[in-house]
Amino acid sequence: MTEKVIIAGLELPNQDMDYAMQELAALVEANNMEAAETVIQKLDRPNAATYFGSGKVVELHELGESINVHTLVVNAELSPSQIRNLEKESKLDVIDRTGLILEIFANRAKSREAKLQVEIAKLNYQMPRLRTSSSQRLDQQSAGDAGGGYTNRGAGETKLEMNRRTIQQRINNLNHELKEMTTSSAVQRQKRDQTGLPSVALVGYTNAGKSTTMNGLVRLYGESDEKQVFEKNMLFATLDTSVRKLTFPDQKQLLLSDTVGFVSNLPHQLIKAFRSTLAEAAQADLLVQVVDVSDPHFREMIQTTNETLQEVGVTKAPMIVAFNKADVADVEFPTLEGNEEITYSAKDKKSLILLTNMIKQKVFTGYREATFLIPFDQGQIVDYLNQHTNVLKTDYKETGTEIVTELSSDDYQRFHKYLVEPVED
Template identity: 50%
Template sequence: MEELRRAIAVGVNTKSPKEDFEYSMLELKGLANARYIEVVGELIQNLPKKNHVHYIGKGKIDELLPLIEELEADVLIFNDELSPSQIRVLEEKLETRVMDRTMLILDIFAERAKTREAQLQVEVAQLRYMLPRLMGRQESLGRQGGGAGMSNKGAGETKLELDRRRIEDKITALNKELDALVELRKTQRKQRQKSGLPVVSLVGYTNAGKSTTMNALVEKFHPNENKQVFEKDMLFATLETSVRNITLPDNKAFLLTDTVGFVHKLPHHLVKAFRSTLEEVAEADLIVHVIDFSDPHFELLMDVTHQTLEDIGVSDIPVIYAYNKSDLMDQAIPRVEGDRIYFSAKQRIGTDELIEQIKTHLFKDYKKCQMLIPFDQGQLISYFNEHANVLNTEYEENGTKLTMECKSSDAEKYKKFLV
């Protein structure tokens, strides 16, 4: 299929606050751009509720016809998920390809998915979206068979049944493969938990700068290792969960995970398909909520992120609010105010302060102590040099005396050596 180039964005505002609706229309254009579609026009209608037959009122359909011709639009993009019958009616009346917001987001995800797991998740979401739309054609296809009772059931309906079964079988097969990958992810997660390393999850709206934040921290503490993740100034640049081990100069370490970005009206098909990926956040010890502070609607985007986290059952996990791109605002940075930090990941301003915030949350259970370790326990010296922050080493008559910061659990485990 040749790439669609020119579109008219269509939206109905029912009860949303004006600012929320305006932003969702602006974002719809951003989503279209991410699919290489240029939005050349816009049609908006205020209604108490959306028209169940054709989404917009009949008068607006009459307005759209000349607009499509005048702007040479070859696609109409609607700001909500449309029902199968709405799509059919609109395409019949307007004789133009119709896309809804869900279709657009699914297309972007399909194009960006790189790993097998992400590709499977997107394909399952697409098929789930298609299934009721296939069913929605039943009425028109069924009519093709004439009216001579069940014996002449109609080729259209028979084909529909076959298509429906084929899609359901495909969903079952894909889910089976996906389940195996989910089990593998769970095993990897258990192995990470065994390591005892705390987990920090980067979350936030798409394009807030999560991957750039991850790269800033990786670059700072592992400059000679090729561990950078893909980053680009576009919606949904990252669909895969990346995990990086961050080891600090004082030997304290944690795992940093980067997740898929959230978006206004994230299709439920995608939330369902990506649930296993998103659930990684629910097992984090700390969440860093990355916010694009330069976006005038940043508070609305924060609300969307909070709501999405609630929907996947994330609660009672401490949060640091990282206001990224603060260099674009007229104020001095870096700045820390309680659990809020104003920084710039791209300019690498404020990464030290962010790390300090993370350390304050993660390493509360570290205590300063002294241990006198006998010379025949050399493996313990190696252990503490690797897993604790050794501040001073002295060699005495009965062994090696370490002054250090170590985990409370280690201090308890080796308390017989405490001095």
């Protein structure tokens, strides 16, 4: 059953309140709640004790009673004392924005690594809030989804039992386990790097269509349709980074990763926890920032993505900005703006092919055409070239197989001794 809540925010100077409250309502919906009422107060600065002014707190209390709603969701990260005071004065259970996002992440985490990351972030958030009902709610919310080990062992404890020392010990244990998993992930990335395949990472605001884009490309160029990633029209549908190998008709190959989505003011606890998850983006040869062009606030979403990437240290990779959901926005697609931007629909095959061509132009710049003469007793080299390069022509000569092909610089150097030098005029 969907819980009804009141959502509230402060309109501070130079703030787009429309966008902020729409985003908060979407986050509430993602947490299986419904925003029954929206309350906004205009102030120059937050009230130090209760965040909202005293009159607005009384109004929130009366509103909750009149519509029989018991939970208030606030569009800011509140201090522990603000939560306590606001709950006392309004007689409502208070969840701040950070707590809400942590609840969503706790419910959505599927892999062991994601669960560990979320649990660490949640415990760091709870540490100074042990006396608030909000922390107790977070604890109960994740009790059934926390997984095994330390994550599960303390998830149902009451706020009185979870003192700072035991929480810190759990954080230390979880960090140790996460470090081991991060090392394992780094080894996997190193093995992928050794293949010499370029890597492309899909990044962007949550629910912009990254997973839909990835699934479309996997259907066209992937090894198997069984390797689709989870996609759903909601915020934070997936928290895990997925990596798939794509093989194009000209035998060029790359690794494509789908990363966790961003949202404005993503809690610093989660940014720190998910730094290892975003390592795929940090080491990518190319970033494709997927943007929901049908959303009126898409420019703010681009800014949020760029700021978050900078915060996690992803600053050097070249980027394509891919304006998705053009079919919903009722704009012309697919269209190109130079070689840096594309307007497309992830559900349209022609769009995906055009996006693919843009990606290939960016990451396969070192490819060249060459002619090799491979001795007949080196058939394995012929097999390799046929499987891993774009063979344009094959002839059989007296001394071996002559192959004209397009290939990477690494393969060019690898088979350089079989190169047929061009005849000088």
